[in-house]
Amino acid sequence: MPLDAQIPSGPLAEKWDRHRFNLKLVNPANKRKYSVIVVGAGLAGASAAASLAELGYQVKVFCLQDSPRRGHSIAAQGGINAAKNYRNDGDSIFRLFYDTIKGGDFRAREANVYRLAQISNEIIDQCVAQGVPFAREYGGGLANRSFGGAQVSRTFYARGQTGQQLLLGAYGALMRQVGQGRVTMLSRREMLDLVVDEGRAQGIIVRNMINGELETHAAHAVVLATGGYGNAYFLSTNAMASNVTAAFRAYKRGAWFANPCFVQIHPTCIPVHGTYQSKLTLMSESLRNDGRVWVPRQAGDQRPPSRIPEAERDYFLENKYPSFGNLVPRDVASRNAKEQCDQGKGVGSTGLAVYLDFAEAIQREGQAAILKKYGNLFQMYEKITAVDPVKEPMMIYPAVHYTMGGLWVDYNLMSTVPGLFVLGEANFSDHGANRLGASALMQGLADGYFILPATIGGYLAQTPAQALNPDRPAFVEARQASENRLARLLAARGKRTIDDFHRELGLLLWDSCGMARNEAGLRRALARVPEIREEFWRNVLVPGTSAELNQSLERAGRVADFIEFAELMITDALARTESCGCHFREESQTSENEARRDDANFSHVTAWEYQTAAAPVEHREPLAFENVTPSQRSYK
């Protein structure tokens, strides 16, 4: 089957308009005859669910937290991009499009990214109307700040908690629909399988996490907004419950998985400090606006930072990339930090950290001004490390943060399973091989507020509005498969804990499929993962039963999927022998150790099709660049 992305014809700037005009509409009176399931209630899921309900569809929303206000979008700190050009600094929709597609190292679709830039402005309007308390200038207008990978100031923010404020806006919109009876909200439910019947996504199997009961839900379309898979690495900046299960189950039911090896490793996180560590904490990229990244010039220099004179410090990003300095994109900043540490210049007790220093900014602007911008981030840092960044530079190190890969979707955000739509981080669509800061919130909300509500109508208009029957064999089979799987997890009663397996998998991925990858390492990992999987199912220890609130069982199911999914990630990383964005293949670098893309052979999206008893089949969607010319990214 050739991959048809359904990209509309016509000039770039007119594609989305034309497409919306050409989409079939569902008559307002008929909308209530259609039901839609939305899985996940982060930015993408909540905004989609609220908007679909406003249109008149019957919506059921599922999330695994106790409330839809807790999706991990809430932890996004820095901001959200939009091409408003409020600063009059030369920004435009085309520039936001260009920065985003260049930032993604030319591995995203032009049409999608352009649409994203167009919609960015409507998102800000929408969120302001909802009462999101964005930062303001004295005159009452919206304030902006700069972010990595851009030379204009286009990021809208609410202190260091923009994600929280945007999510609470979407959550409010969602709860308004719940209050009006247009949305049924089912929290503490975990999706265990997708039901594909008559060739279309028609429902899901969920586990009620309070009493353990399996539930079957049917609908005319299923929307996954279930986030990314960064927790495959065990340690990441993701929330503890973030997982790949919903997306991976959909993959096993026929949705192809695109670019799974594209994993963003964020440069500014609090370094690892012990084996008991359960997660890594991000320090917003916005800190790089005022913080200067440095290491001692001399490898092995053990002096405290205050004792290292200016001349003996290497501000390596400023020196190497004079035009972007500390604001280079995330992949470049991360790789350079790793390079410094590999040369023995890392700081702190583990040597796996670099400094992020605010001394100069504090001297320039005063402590109060800096605290106003970053106070809550400084506080968060101090809580975790007991060090005050006003007095001593922060120590930071890269950590797994965001996954650009995800389920393959066409321009309508529909996967290869008809009726299955995928939004936000769970899809692969807009960030190519590297996501720029402040564009995840933009994409999640573009998908949820504006794109899906338009495109889902095009699908439903051609789908019969018949009553659905959850007793059909496809539902019964999916439910039985979920039940069997839970029983198998509980039956092993082995000797190793779930986290023990997860930690092993995470280390393997970090070492072989992390900031730098090479063929030998990937092959070793690919041989090792099936051994971990085999032992997991034989020797995992899952206490309790399935008919109760059982957090171990929840985790075990997620880790089982991460293990299987890891194979797919590694397979994808092996197949892509070029370097691009986050994906740095050591075999493919320039003489200056920058990533060397191979446009002749890899200007495509790789989408993997699941096979029951064989290796996944690789499909390619070629990427055509008609409006920008892919260039070697240079931030010097």
Add this chain to the structure above:
Amino acid sequence: MSDTIRLTLKIWRQHDPASPGALREYAVGPLSTEMSFLEMLDVLNEDLALKGEEPVVFDHDCREGICGMCGAVVNGRAHGPQPGTTLCQLHLRHFRDGDTVVIEPFRAGAFPLLRDLAVDRSAFDVVIAAGGYVSVNTGGAPEANTIPVPQAAAEKALDAAECIGCGACVAACPNAAAMLFVGAKVSHLALLPQGAPERDRRALDMVRRMDQLGFGNCSNERECEAACPKGVSIGNIARLNREFLRASLRSEEE
């Protein structure tokens, strides 16, 4: 690199709402003082699993103090001894070797217990559904800068909007009142021009729903403010009272 401590934990164990619960004692350590409180529970749970016992159920997710999912009463204080700190951000450096630490769930009539330390806080969602939003459909928004908001008002609104909905205020209040939670949302929207059209109805509806759900009333104990990990001020309760009074006097509704 770091010190280690040993602690005696007394944790509330209760299999389900219908079963009786009790405090059970566990000796833990040596543990690095760099460890977080929830990582200590992870370590304990790994241990319990290996010994064939049931791990302690507790809610948590982001582990960086923003999702509002975690929370327990530690030595009598919601989210533990550190001010302005969620349970996930509490680190063992704030405890001393040999300490006994009592860990109990957030208790309130409106927050029924699920298991061990996990409670059901969905009543908060019900209160928000009663009016904690601006009624604007997607697509109907004017150009963002046509709604100027004075910087001070935006900052004050954000102070209130920082609420993470963890429920510590309710757990800390002797009346199990949700006034700080409701006051924070009502204030956030009352301080902004976008919230003005529904200002009266919002205050009336949210307070009415809060009462129906069994939350208590405020008697100025200020425990909520002390427990709030985000420093939401009880000034927001005063504003809620003003908003409610104002709305009661002005409203066309009975």
